[in-house]
Structure formats: structure tokens, C-alpha cells
Amino acid sequence: MEVRGAQVSLTHDLKAEAHRLGFDLVGVTSPAPAPHLLAYERWLQAGRHAQMAYLESASARERRSDLRRILPEVRSVLSLGIRYPAPEQTAAAESGSPRGRVAAYAWGDDYHEVLPGRLQALVAYLEQRLGRSIPNRWYTDTGPILERDYAQLAGLGWIGKNTCLIHPRLGSYFLLAEILLGIELDPDPPFTADHCGACTRCIEACPTQCILPDRTLDAGRCISYLTIELKGAIPRELRPQMGNWIFGCDICQQVCPWNLRFAAPQGDPAFAPRANIPAPDLIQELSLTPEAFNRKFKRSPIQRAKRRGYLRNVCVALGNTGERAAAPALGQALSGDPEPLVRGHAAWALGQIGGQLAQRLLQQSLGNESDAAVQAEIEAALA
Secondary structure, eight states: HHHHHHHHHHHHHHHHHHHHTTTTEEEOOOOOOOOTTHHHHHHHHTTTTTTTGGGOEEEEHHHHHHHHGGTTTTOEEEEEEEEEEOGGOOOOOOOSSSSSSEEEGSSSSHHHHHHHHHHHHHHHHHHHHHHSOEEEEEESSSSSSSHHHHHHHSSSSSEEETTOETTTTTTTTTTEEEEEEOOOOOOOOOOOOOOOTOOOOOHHOOTTBBOTTSSOGGGGGGGHHHIIOOOOOOOTTGGGTTTTEEEOOOOOHHHHHHHHOOOOOOOOOOSSOOTTSOOOOOHHHHHHHHHHHHHHHSGGGGGHHHHHHHHHHHHHHHHHHGGGGHHHHHHHHHOSSSSSHHHHHHHHHHHHHHHHHHHHHHHHHTOOOOOOHHHHHEEEEEH
């Protein structure tokens, strides 16, 4: 009984420390197998992970199936969630030049930079309390863990039809993290209710129809995948459906009733919007040099797309606006950008915009372009 009381007290104090460090959701569960492991394996076998080959490596699959492959001494999983701003609160974009859209989690600092220090601080607090070192591993979207499963097991919420973890009083604008610990903590009851009910708003709102009926995604059609994970050309048939999203997408969360009712306008201060990131001027973005890109997006998640991927996305967004005022900037990118990926998507955008200037710029570049893929894009745009 005394051991049990000490366990409860330690868990309570550890959660209080997590809240002090800025985590909004904290729960504890056991390192039992993830409930959706089989569904995940079927998802991989169906090729729904697109070109994310790292997800199907043998070592990652082994560790995902048994947390003891990651930390042999694991006895508890501490699951954590931290809020970022709700995108409904985005300031209205200025009129004039066309604007892009960036997923709200990427408005501020990169969570890969922000959260590790806090996770390490939690481990240090625990070790100080116990007066000894504790076997541990911590992750924030960086390890082979089905983190939404463990968050649900730890009582943080349920996994919605859009595959996001949803809390019944706070919504789904959360970043998740977890710490595997070689110590017994007092576990929380799992979240067993499913509050999605008959609602299908997220499925209906998705522009690319990537949300599947079994609560998985066809990643190869997801705008977040297309703008971040995909390193090559975006499939032409999907480009018109991407709208003006240039990094990630929030649509399936924005239409969710639980976010419409409960999501808070502010998140952790580290993720507060930086200037000119939530709704950037698309024409100006096309002029970003490698040095300017690195300066603007230092410590930002957008670095992950790299300049060539980001400007590829900007070109697609400009093509979807149909703004003829964008033609000169797109023509400059087509004729002068060092990256074939950017030149090819600039050609597509000019084809979407149309008009005499766009046609002239495409014709001029056709004879000077040496990259076969870009030539094909120019020819398709002219056609």
C-alpha cells in the first residue's frame, strides 16, 4: 500500500511538472502493444505511405511492434500534448498580392527544436526526485512509435476520422510527445469513447479525398504529404486541388466541430506566429535565394521542405490563384531558378494562368531548357 501511495504521489508531481513546462495534456499508460498495430501494418502493405520508405524498414517495424525493442527496461509511457494556435484565428491577409497558407503548427518555432529540452527536463526532474538515473527514451514525432495510440491509452483523447487525436474539451491542435521510462508510474484509464459519431465533415472537406473510411489516410493524396514529405514533382492531377496551401494543411481540423467549439486561439508561446509566415506574399516568396530562405526559416518546420520544395509549392499555389500579375515572377523562376523542380512547377503555373504573356514566357524557355522533365512540363503547359 505504501509503495502504491508513493507511485501515485510521484506520478501526480511529475504531471504537475509537465504542466509547468507548458504541456497541456499529460497521461500515463503501460508499454503494451499499440491497439492499431495490425491496422498500421495493413496500411503499409497497401502502399498508403507513398514514398515514405523509412516507415516500412524492418528495424522500425520491429520497434513499433514492441517498445522493449527501443528500451528493454520500459515499464511506463508518459504521453504528452502541447497546443499550437488554432488557424481560425489567422489575421486576415492583406489585399493585393496573392497569399499562401501554412499549417498552423509551422507558424512559429520547430517543435523538434522546442520540445526536446522540455522532455529532458522532465526526465531530470524525475531522476532528481528519486536520486538515481532512470532508463529513458523520449520522442516527438522522431521515433518508431504509434504515438496517437499511446496517447489514447493514456487518456488524452480519441483518434478521429481525420486520424488526429482529439481532446473533448480542447480539440486537436496539439503536438504529441512521449517518454518511455524504466519505472512504474500510476497509469491513467484509456480514452474509450468515440465522439466523432456520424459526422463526416473532415472526409467531405478534404480537397484531395485522402481520408479513408477506416480512419487512415492515403498519404500520397494528402496535401501535407505533397507539400512536405514528397521530394519530387507533385502529380499534375493533384495540383489544382491544393489551393494556396504551401506547407501542410489544416482543412480537416478546421471543419471539425470539436475544434470549432473548443480550440483555443493561442497555443504555447514558442509556436506563436512569426511575421510573414502564416499568409506569405506568394510573388515575393518566389524571389527567395537559398541564403534568404535559410534566414527566414531558421528554426522553422518549413526548413524541412527545403527551398526547392517550398518554391515548388509556391508555384503551384500561384497557378491555382490564376493571377496574371504573377506571370513575370513565374517567368523569372522558369528561366533563372537553379532548381529544375522549381522551373518545372513554374511552367505548370504559367500554363494555368494563361494569357499572351504566359505563353510567350513558356515559348522563350522551351528552347533554352536542358532538363527533360522541365521541357515536358513546358510542353504540357503550352498544350
